[in-house]
Amino acid sequence: MSTESAIHDSIDTAATTVGSLWPIHSFVTANPLAGFENQPFGEAVTQAADLLGGRGYPSAETFRAALERGQIDPEILDAELSEAGYEDDPEILLDHMANTADATDSDSDTATDRVDQVLTKWLSAFLDEGSAHWSMPNREAGFYTAFRGVAEHDGDIPDEGIITDLPETPSETIETVLAPHPESQWVPIFEEQLAALPGWTGLIKQRADDEGAWQSAYPISLAGYLAARLALLDAVDAAIAPSNTSIDPDPTAELAGAFLRAWEASYRGDLVETVSVESQSLADSDTSGRPDAQMVFCIDTRSEIIRRHIEATGDYETHGYAGFFGVPMEYQGYDTDVSVDACPPILDPQHHVTDVPTDDDTRESHDRLSGIRETADEIIETLEANAATAYGFVETAGSGYGLALAARTLVPGRVQELLDVADDSVPDEHEFCEPLVHHQHTYTGDLPVGLTTDEKVEYAATAFDLMGWETFSRLVVFTGHASETTNNPYDSSLDCGACAGNPGGPNARVLAAICNDTEVRSALRDRGFEIPEDTVFLAGEHNTTTDEVELYDSDVPESHTDDLEQLRADLATARENAAAERAESMRSDASSGVNETERRAADWAETRPEWGLAGNAGFVIGPRELTSGVDLDGRAFLHSYDWSADPDGEALEAILTGPMVVTQWINTQYYFSTVDNAVYGSGSKVTHNPVGNVGVYQGNGGDLMTGLPLQSLMAADDDPYHQPLRLSTVIHAPVDCVNDVLADHAELTDLLDNNWLSLTVVDPTQDHRAFEYEHDLEWSPASELSETDLADPTAPAVSDD
Structure with missing residues (x-):
């Protein structure tokens, strides 16, 4: 094997310990310790602590609060502690855990700090995705080549070592710097250097793996990054040999593990008992009959709340399905320059779907009115991004704009009402566009445009198989979801996790169009799905901040007007009740539910517009009847599944290999962001500094933060809202x-x-x-x-x- 091949193989091996980080505008939740999942959890968190310095278990204070709130069953805790060899009172053990917690920080390496400062400066300039006014020169040649070009002009880089005459390729630089070190040290050297700035290296890894438009235009690789880093370390004469010392193992890890298992078992016991009891009831009940409407929501924990309240308003049946509705596609909206992958990151898009205008008059109205709103939005974006421009603009615009700013700050609810009126006057894209679903026999890039009839039939049949459907209502609504928030870098983290941080409405529209296709419905009947002639499929979107459900009903025939109006009325009632529940969970007055959720969506100073998926702890795979009427507190993912309609187990296999894996990603990111926010999260939003439209700093520079902010996890500084538990999956089969x-x-x-x-x-x-x-x-x-x-x-x- 050549030296170059050996270097690249060593980099690939080292990179498995780096968690991928998606740009913040398309935030994807993922396990920050994904590279350690081939090891037992306890060993993985110990190794991660050694490499990254992060804590792997909740603190003694967190366990104590859970005990006091009754979230940990004392009998279960006693059994877990006894099995682990602990006989003392839990309070004494928690005191011991708190007293022995290692709170010391390692001394900072000044030379390495200098290297980090230089690298983060040029990485932010190179990896910028459209927000910088001046970009790094020669970006199109790739990061390493661009870095070679600026290194000699950067006064922060010493004129020493290999940096004075950088070789043309990253491999040559790496080989030169590693010459004094045996090949057996290469992987640990690379691991330590990748772990020095895990946020930036995680972004580089994801971008190189994704090979999207930004990577195609401005390529970067881990090899190029490591070459620049090693050259800088050589310039400041910093040691690169792998550290022979490691962080002492947490002496309380075994004890913390016992407390964690007891906490998880307490939650899981209640959930399993609910499913077991309802399983017996389900076997004895008659579930025949045609509901007034069926609504399919994402399995997202936030859907549990609105589903429960919808079912309470009438004879409605709700189902849970992955939020991309089983259609792995690349979606391009009307009048947009870029496409997005509207599917989980564990899948590759298989189709390109774009919105095509079908009503010229409505389109012209949209273009005219939306242009005014876009201009206003661009002004606000410019003001937010450039303080000097903001001062100049406000001074020029005078008191009128000052009053507008004051209104936006002091009465955001009223401003939102005005903006809603303005938005209502602008036709939505779904009112004059349809997704181009039919196969066009052309390609966009490597993807076919549209879907063949066979593919449409397969996606529809798969959906009905996975959910175990036999009965169809007059109205069937595929309901995607999106969040609404203002001035929030983490806004995409509140959208659909199953759609790679994008809203799920486009996928819902595509599946509805597929199921309304006469050829598809005919083929589905041949496969045993007897869809009545009067069944109409439509799409909608659930706003998870305000709990409003918008129906995309332009194609619903007049024969279904009464059904549609009744559904709208009941959705409004469900919204009021769900919003009251959400407001109360955010410690606001439940009686002001809708107003409070709208205020949070509109307030540009609001750090917590909604809770997102905070609280997630369970995943139930089975018929909705197992959990309907049960308040699961918005903590459980719910996927519809009927084992009796899945004799070969293919539907179950699809759920376990897809949605269960994605929910585990979500769960572990919330877990680690909570137990050690400084290392695995992103700290407080109050001190966030967005950079390059790819991430956030804490303060004025440094590494990209990799996880969720404190406001998505904590009710207060010392009061976790999210209970850091590993996912408990319950399957009815x-x-x-x-x-x-x-x-x-x-x-x-x-x-x-x-x-x-x-x-x-x-x-x-x-x-x-x-x-x-x-x-x-x-x-x-x-x-x-x-x-x-x-x-x-x-x-x-x-x-x-």
């Missing part, structure tokens, strides 16, 4: 069927065997008993049951060897 899926997917059993999430199965074929996944495809009863509760008291724990 025969345990043998679940085992068959797991046996075919080592990536799933690795996550389970290494305790990154838990899995419980409520088996309707075994008297609705619950079984917990243990290890190596072995299961055990989830709780001690008396013999009279068991169908076969002599049967051993379920397993599939």
Whole structure:
């Protein structure tokens, strides 16, 4: 193997410890320790602490608060502590945990700090995605070449070492600097250097893997970054040999693990009990009949709240499905220059779908009126980005603009009402555009434009199979979701996580168009889906900040007017009740629910417009009847699934390998952002400094912050709102069927065997008993049951060897 190949192989190996970071305008939640998922959770957090310095378990204060609030069952805690070898009172153990917590910081390396300052300066200039007024020279040649060009002119770089005459390629530079070090040290050297600025290196890794438009125009690689970094370290004469010292293992990690398992078991026990009880009721109930309407929401935890309140208003049936509605597409909206990947990052888009105008008069009205709004938005964006411009503009504009600024600050609700009136006067794109769904026999890049009839049939059938549908209402609404917020760099983190931080409305529109296609419906009947002639599919979008559900109903026939009006009225009622619940969770007056949620959406000083997915802890895969009427407090992902309609297990396999993996990403990012916000989160929004439209600094420079801000996790500085628990998945299906899926997917059993999430199965074929996944495809009863509760008291724990 050549030296160059050995270098690149070593970089690839080292890069597995770096978590990918997406640009903040398309925020994607991901496990910051994804590179360690092949190890047991306890070992992974220890290694990550050694490399990144982050804490892996909640603090003693967090556990103490959970105990006081009754979130940890004392009996379960005693059992976990006893099993781990601890006999003291929990309060004494928590005091011990707090007293022995390592709160010391390592001394700063001044030479390395100088290198970081230079690198972050040029990385921000190179990786900028459209916000900088002056970009880095020669970006189109790639980062390393551009860096070579500016290095000799940068007064912050010493005129020493290899930096004085940088080789033409990154490999040559890396080879030269590493010459004194044996090849056995290369991977640990690269690991330490990548971990020095994990935010920037995570962004570089994601951008290089994604190979999108920005990467095509201005390429960067981890090799180019490491070459620049090693050359700078050589210039300041900093040591690059891998550190022989490591952070002492957390002496309280085992104790914290016991408290964490007890907390998780307390939550999981209640959730499993609910599903088990309702499983028995479901078997005895008659679920026939045609509901007034069916609404399909994203599995997102925020959907649980609005679904519960919609079902309470009338004879409505709601379902949960991944928010991209099963259509992995690249979407380009009307009059936009770029496309977005409207699907989870674990999938590659398979189709290019664009919005095509179908009503010229409405389009002209939209273009004319939206131009005025866009001009105002551009002015505000300029003022936010440039303080000097802001002062000059306000001085020129005079008191009128000053009054507008004051109104925006002091009475944001009233301003929002005026903006809503203005927005209502501008036709929405869905009112004059339709997604170009039909296959065009052309390509945009490597993607075909539109979908073939066979593909449409497959996406529709897959959706109905996964949700176990047999009955169809007169109205079926695919409801995407988006958030609404003002002056918030993290706004995309509040949109659909299943759509890579994009709103889910476009995907909903595409699936609705597919299901209304006469050819598709005919083919679906041949596959056993008897869709009545009077069933109309339409799309909508749920605003998760205000709980308003907008229906895209322009194609609904007059024959369904009464159905539509009744649904609108009931959605308004559901919104009032859901918004009151959300307001109360944000410690506001529940009676002002809608007004309060609208104020939060409009207030440009509001750091917490909504809670996002904070609180997420469970994932239920099964019929909605298992959880309908149960207040899950917006903490559970809900995916509709009927095991009896899935004899070959293909639908279950799709759910476990797709949505369950994505929800685990979401859950772990919330977990780690909460337990150590300084390392795995992004600190307070109050001191955020957006950079390059790709991320945020804390303060005036440094590394990109990698996770969620404090305001998405904490009710107050010392009061976590999010309970940092690993995901508890509960599946309603025969345990043998679940085992068959797991046996075919080592990536799933690795996550389970290494305790990154838990899995419980409520088996309707075994008297609705619950079984917990243990290890190596072995299961055990989830709780001690008396013999009279068991169908076969002599049967051993379920397993599939």
